[in-house]
Amino acid sequence: MAVIEQDLVQAQEFAPQPLLLFSEGASTQLLRMMREKDLNSDEYALRVFVAGGGCSGLQYGMTFDDEVREGDTEFVANDLRVLVDHVSAVYLAGSTVDYVDSLMGGGFKIDNPNSAGGCGCGKSFRSKEEGGEGAAASNAGGCGSCGGH
Secondary structure (H helix, E strand, O other): HHHHHHHHHHHOOOOOOOOEEHHHHHHHHHHHHHHHHOOOOOOEEEEEEEEEEEOOOEEEEEEEEEEOOOEHHHEEEEEEEEOOEEEEEHHHHHHHHHHHOOOOOEEEEEOOOOEEEEEOOEEEEEEHHOOHHHHHHHOOOOOOHOOOO
């Protein structure tokens, strides 16, 4: 029994990893957007989600939300409150959200280890869990919005 207790103590020493990581740039941009929309960060949070659609089968979404729903994971990243529903959490676990500003304009980029591939637009992806490895390659044409056709 002492061995089991020792293993439990060792397991508790590791801090749990956040569901999503946000770069400083992404958090700063999102907090700026909240201020521009006059949204109080004590009342509103960023909701990150995955929905069906897009040229690769699934697409990312982000919105500001003032309602925490049953099953949501709630956490703070660089002073930004974040909400993720339990279904989206499966697809987003371990992802990193960044804000990229270039000559072509700025936008959010999600680096998702659960993605088997996606469109060149970066807004849709195919999940590894749903057998996307081979299917992603056959969908390499892209969507109309990214010029991949």
